[in-house]
Amino acid sequence: MIQVFAKEFNSFLNSLVAYIVMGAFLTGIGLLTWVFPETSVLEYGFADLDTLFSMGPYVFIFLIPAITMKSFAEERKMGTLELLLTKPLTDWDVVMGKFWAAFMLVLLSLVPTLIYYYSLYQLGNPVGNLDSAGVAGSYIGLILLAMIFSAMGLLASALTANQIVSFILAAFLCFFLYTGFDSLSTFAGNQGLLVKQVGILYHYESLSKGLIDSRDLVYFLSVTGLILLATKITISSRQW
């Protein structure tokens, strides 16, 4: 698995992908957080990073599928998947190697946003007047969300040999899983809460409050696990 991870991660860093992803993410989120008046923290007047954490998932909906769209789709198209899967690697090795590479790249692009935290910490009046637990919880939420999105991107990529299809499918699925269930819950009447809890938003918001609830962690980890399992099954479907 580590070999696949290293190869994938290197190929991100050796191509433009990594820099474009990080550049686009940081520029986009930077503009939203500090410049655009509707969402700017400076205009808002309160020292919180709400903008980062509420807009971050929407930026991820586009960025993560862009990172993962080629992982299986291109290998399938070029035939290198056959090469990879006839090497002494299990299907899990390949899936997990690619998953960690995509996830690590997202994490890497999140690291510079720690500067936002530091800036706000200093800007607060008095200095340090910031809900650090909330920020930590939100970061954990955002990281776990990126985990689900990365897995979803891989699944979409495994389902098709066409990168564009893979991208659109992944973006749609991420969007739907993020807010779709939340919106649907209004139709569900008594079962509303249940439907809401299927979506990511419910759990994400709960983590944003700075409350690390094991139920939310279990939700994020098990959804990621399930999607990865589906990806592995898709890759192994040649065996049927």
Added chain:
Amino acid sequence: MSLHVTHLTKLYGHQKAVNHISFYVEKGEIVGFLGPNGAGKSTTMKIATGYIPPTSGTVLVKGLDVTTHSLAVRKRVGYLPEHNPLYLDMFVHEYLNFVGRVFGLSHQQLKTRVPEMIALCGLTREQNKKIETLSKGYRQRVGLAQALIHNPEVLILDEPTTGLDPNQILEIRKLIKEISVDKTVIFSTHIMQEVQALCHRVIVINQGELVADDTVANLMKRQQLIRVVVEFEGEVNEQELAALPGVESVEFIRKGVYRLLSQAATDLRPAVFRFAADRQLSLVGLKQEEHTLEDIFRSLTATPIAE
């Protein structure tokens, strides 16, 4: 025995891609795997490398079943898939290191093994280039180098020379011959000269069925068809030629030139000569055509096998 295929069958839906084929390859042998397009060559190779499972039957590599000991088998097999897929955005060096690591070679082993492969496959000048910048012949060498990096006991090459120019074909053949001394090599091809040049033995499959498994020499002997091209000065009655003893059919090539076919292994030339002498015809050419492996290939794979 290095590779042992028994009663291998692969169904795609209702279509039989491979139907009950059995063969074996001994250590040190180079075996050519022949057949028209869609005969089931690639399918057999994909099964032997553990990429897809057989519907029934077994493939043993060094005594290990590919379905139950897939990872152990893959460690012992070097595989060059059809169309030679490569990571085009990687450098030659980087790619070989990656493949080596996947096969579990240590850092130390890679340090000696990668330059060795680069030298063996004639990639010294190209080693610091990106694979996408290499020509087809060099890419093929990279494909071979990656199949060889872990010093496999069994080498499975799916059409290693398609799309190369004649010089490149010769080079790749030479390379295969060089590396095959202590390995078992099975490769598929459509090119008959390749089989003649390289193989100890030929396995021919057609529509998923094994139609021949023999040495090249034996296959040549098996062919009974004899062809004689005769050239007369002036025209000759075709019917009279066809009436000659032993002649099966007469083919008109151009004015005065005919190709005579005989099914029995009789030499037609004396009969033709006497025929010309009797009729006072000037015989200007008389040549028995050597049959080539191509003829054999065609005769083995021409008749469609009934379902």
